[in-house]
Amino acid sequence: MEMSNQQEMGKVERFFESILFGHRKLVIAVFAVLSVFFAYHATQLRPDASFQKMVPVTHPFIANYLKYENELRPLGNVLRIAVHNKNGTIYDAEFLEKLRQITDEVFYIPGVDRGNLSSIWTPNVMWRQVTEEGLRMGPVIGQGFAGTPEQIEAVKANVERSGRIGSLVSNDQRSAIILAPLLEVDPDTGEKLSYGKLATQVEELVRDKYQSDSIDIHITGFAKLVGDLIDGSKDIAGFFAITFILTVILLFWYSRCWKSTAATIFCCSLAVIWHLGAVSLLGFGLDPYSILVPFLTFAIGVSHAIQNVRTMAAERFQGANKIDASKATFRLLFIPGSVALLADAVGFSTLLVIEIGVIRELAISASIGVAVIIFTKMFLLPVLMSYTDVTESGLRRVAKQEAGKHTVSHLLSRLTEKKVAYGVAAVAGVILVLGLFASADIKIGDLDPGAPELRPNSRYNQDVKFLVENYSTSSDVFVVMVETPVGECGAYPVASVVDRFQWEMENVEGVEGTMSLFTIMKNIIAGFNGGNPKWLAISRDRFISNGAHKNIPTTLYNSECSMTPVILFLSDHKAETLERVVAKVQVFAAENDSADAKFVLAAGNSGIEAATNIVVEQAQRVMLLLVYSIIGALVWWEFKSFRVMLAIMIPLFITEVLCRVIMVQLNLGIKVATLPVIALGVGIGVDYGIYIYNRLESFLAKGLNFKDAYFETLRSTGVAVALTAVTLALGVFTWAFSAIKFQADMGMLLAFMFLWNMVGAIVLIPALVRLFAFGAVKKRFGPSVEGPAR
Structure with missing residues (x-):
């Protein structure tokens, strides 16, 4: 049965190999045409964010809200614009005139529900007074207001009688709020409201135009928050450029081959273009969450391609010509690479259980990214490398690596010894138990005041702080x-x-x-x-x-x-x-x-x-069950051993627990921004184990004992695996400098998981295999696995 599976896999590899290398020019031409097609559609991609995409619309709470959306609009998606008089109270003719101008300005901003706009200047804000004649009422600022002292005194009295101090007027009466409910669809154009455009208009027409030495403007609300997130995401292009340059430097340092480096970077850049074009074709846009996915596409592509670079150079060093070396690279990496990429896709696709639009789009977008990597890295890169070959400096690098003492590899190969394996497993068990205790306090949802998506010192959170400190009615x-x-x-x-x-x-x-x-x-x-x-x-x-x-x-x-x-x-x-x-x-x-x-x-x-917290809490359990179950099934399918599967999966679970510990220490809850990290970390983290164990099996099949086989695994691919982790971590760590806090949090947590999963794979997998999967390994490869070390 096992031999039959291997033969089937061999047939698949030979089938694709014959197509790719038998028609190399045609393959390159097809990829060129598709690249132009996707590049055109990538240019059509636009920022996209909406209120309904950010909430779980299928949850009963949200369904109930949407049922009464029109009636509840003044209480829902609302901009709050506070106009503050630095030099006194609001009862000043010049200030009141400015407040009127700002109210009129906001009234004409597209997307504002003009009928429900409220400020002390709008007729729907009334005062009431009990007199001997009965109940009297009227607008706070009546018609014909000219700013005379008598009229200003009347306004002051009307504000006090309106009961709006603490809501529309601050407790110290030095600022006043304009409440602007928003429409999801612009009634003038019939188009979906663009939060990025709206936020820009509010900044330009209100803050930039009216803020001065005497007046401060403070703006809060969901639309403004999303606008600030979109604005902060513009720095992502700069971060991508930094990541790109650092990756090129790192890859060239490792390979010392500019041809391999150029081919790899070209294919991975192509993957990003294909990914963006495909996303655009599906009708999606870029929101503050999905805009991070191209980073992952590029980083995942490079991290997998490192194995191609290393294998191609090793084959050429052993005397194969460039065509045969490319074919051998394809054959050696096609199955483990495909399974690893499928595991990545599984990690992304499990996010679909979270019934929130932005997360589902992130899952679909990321899955598309993995799909295009399969084409550009698995198929195109070997063909390109059959033309580009490996430079002399690249071959000298391999020779130097082959001639090295490999002290670290020798040391780590001792992990296959039973006594050492027990010690490592015991330490891992203690870390796991301590981690479970330390992560037990993790919370669901936001744990900080203000908008946790942005940094505490951001302008938006400073505006929130102003409203909290000066108004009785909470935002x-x-x-x-x-x-x-x-x-x-x-x-x-x-x-x-x-x-x-x-x-x-x-x-x-x-x-x-x-x-x-x-x-x-x-x-x-x-x-x-x-x-x-x-x-x-x-x-x-x-x-x-x-x-x-x-x-x-x-x-x-x-x-x-x-x-x-x-x-x-x-x-x-x-x-x-x-x-x-x-x-x-x-x-x-x-x-x-x-x-x-x-x-x-x-x-x-x-x-x-x-409602969002409830959905996240329920979805995390289902998501984790799916991600571990499906990835475990993929690992079992490749290696045909339940115990080997456990040895590869256990390090992932320990890393996930440690990630939760870090979240507790950083005061981060499990929410829309952090839940994807766990799925992504597990889905991508399994790649190391797949590559390491696949390589280990190849040496065991040659008759090496377990210790020597692991030494050869580390010597031949250990550095590549470590560099894979560094490349992935580098691809996301630049997010830590984003003005958007949740992007920074995701970057730090993912970088930790990528690096720690690599450490867990190198250190724990051989120890765990030695302890409870050694029988299965011995049964498959014979008694030679227990032979004496060289």
């Missing part, structure tokens, strides 16, 4: 929707249970305050009754409730009066806070839902983040 908003029969959203049965719900939620740690239709209704009812505090309550009288209901903003109920939102203002959006709020709401709903009122989760930026 972390959690919305619970209360569904009622049509026309009954203001009825007493609803009011009674919502009022009780608000009281209970205000006593939950992390909830700073609440607001609903009935918060305002109670104030209006009191106003109708001379402002007497005794009347500051909901009423059973339908006529009193209906009278008050007419004066409540329509943003607090839908057009059919069948849904009213309850707004919870949270102290932060940390995972623990969101978990407490969700748990309390669900308990209350389970105990109090009825035909009159049903409590439905969730909207607001914190409600959406809570």
Whole structure:
């Protein structure tokens, strides 16, 4: 059976070899035509980010939000623009005029929901006053405002009577906010809203135009955050250039052959162009997550091609001509290389279980990247190298390596000795146990205030900090929707249970305050009754409730009066806070839902983040199960031994645990930005084990004992494997300098996993094979594996 499998594999290799090397010029011509095709489409690629791509749209919370998206728009995707008077309060004619100009400027920005735009200059922001004649009301700044002292005093009084201090006006009354809800589709053009373009317009038309020595502008909101992420991603081109140059230097240092270096870099660059073109053909764009994938495509391509460079040079050194050396390189690397690349693809594809658009696009994009590497590295590179050959300096490099003492390889080959193997396994076991304890505290979701996607000192997070310090209403908003029969959203049965719900939620740690239709209704009812505090309550009288209901903003109920939102203002959006709020709401709903009122989760930026955390927590278990199961199956398929498969997979698990320890130390939770790291690290990390064990088997098949076979493995391919890890780590470590924090975090974590997986493969695999897979190895290759060392 085993011999049959090997024969089948040999047939596959010979089939592709005959095509590639029998029609070399045709192969190059086909690749040239395809490269022009993909290059053209790569130029059509554009930045792309949307609100719905960033959230788990299939989760019940998000489905409920989307059901009432139009009604909840003022509470959802909103820009908050705070205009701050450095020289005094907002009650200054010059400042108020500037605020009016900025409000008008924002009104005409494409994508703004103009009907729901709010500031103290818009007519939908009202003041209310109880007088002897009854309840009086009007806009905070009325028509005909000319900035006279009397009018400014009236504005001051109106602001105080409006109840908007702490929300639209800062607590110290030195700044005022413009709330600009956004539309996902531009009503003027019918096109999807471009967050990058919107953020640029806001910067140019508001901050750049109006910020001065006397006025500060602070802008927050999902659209601005995405815009800053897109803007920060522009540095990626520079990082790619640095990575490219360093990779060329590293590869040439290793091979000392400019021809091999040029052919490798050319093929891997071609892979990036094919990858970008294919992504464009699928209709995808580049978002702050997927823009990192070309780095991985290039790094993975180079790391695998290092094996080609080393094998080609070794074959030429042994006397083969360039055609035969290229064929031998193809035959030796086709199966292990293909399986390793399939494992990479599996690591990427398991991300599809995360039902978030940007992560699924990242998974598809990365899988495409691996697919094009199979063509450019596995097929094109050997053909090109059959023309380019290896330079004399490259051959001298091989000769020098062959003549070396290989002290490190001799030392590491002792890992195959039983006593040493026990010691190494014991140390690995201790590291694993300690890692499991240390990583037990890892959290789900964001653990820092502000926008954790950006650095703490970023302009966006400084703007968030300003709003938190100067306004009572938090920017972390959690919305619970209360569904009622049509026309009954203001009825007493609803009011009674919502009022009780608000009281209970205000006593939950992390909830700073609440607001609903009935918060305002109670104030209006009191106003109708001379402002007497005794009347500051909901009423059973339908006529009193209906009278008050007419004066409540329509943003607090839908057009059919069948849904009213309850707004919870949270102290932060940390995972623990969101978990407490969700748990309390669900308990209350389970105990109090009825035909009159049903409590439905969730909207607001914190409600959406809570849904995202739930999806990530559920998906991580499924993703890890899939990635280990499928990669394990691929390894078993190649080596036909369950124990060998375990020996190759265990180092990956230890590295994953250590990665979680680092996340705990760096105060990073498992979230949209960090969950892909684990799948990518495991999927790509298995490459080292596949290459090492495949090479080990080739020497065992020649009759070498286990120790000598491992020594030869290290001597012939050990440096290449180490360089593979360094190349991969280098390809992602430059992300650490990105202005975008999640890109920096991903870069550091992936660099760690790539390097540590290499260490684990070189050190642990021979020890583990010696301890519990040696019987299977001996059965397959005969008693010579136990023979005396040379």
